[in-house]
Amino acid sequence: MAAVFVDWLMHLFALDLGFFIDLVMNNLFWIFGFYAAGYLFTGGKHPIRNGIIYVLLVVVSMDMFGLVKFSIYTAGGLGLLYMLRVPLLLFLEKGKGTSKYIPLAWVLSFFFTIAVVAFMV
Known part of the structure; x- marks a missing residue:
């Protein structure tokens, strides 16, 4: 590939x-x-x-x-991704002046989850 x-x-x-x-x-x-x-x-x-x-x-x-x-698209990987991403994005959305960092937080939370799942394998 x-x-x-x-x-x-x-x-x-x-x-x-x-x-x-x-x-x-x-x-x-x-x-x-x-x-x-x-x-x-x-x-x-x-x-x-x-x-x-x-x-x-x-x-x-x-x-x-x-x-x-390997993939994070398993039950544990998706659970970790969503449990990390939802509070982070809600915090950035509600904070003053932090909404401009939402796309960056979206991407970084994804790569952080990949790193966690990679070390758990």
């Missing part, structure tokens, strides 16, 4: 504009889906930025799970 994120980075550093045009034109459904997710999950604030964060989260997690041959 090819590492998608690393492949994207190689094309980015090579300034391969044709690759990214082809990627966008062949995946319009997913682009609009992640844009919609970025819009809906954050109340319309910065949907492009948040959509890109969600895309990177999916792509990096696909590559990581392919390399290490």
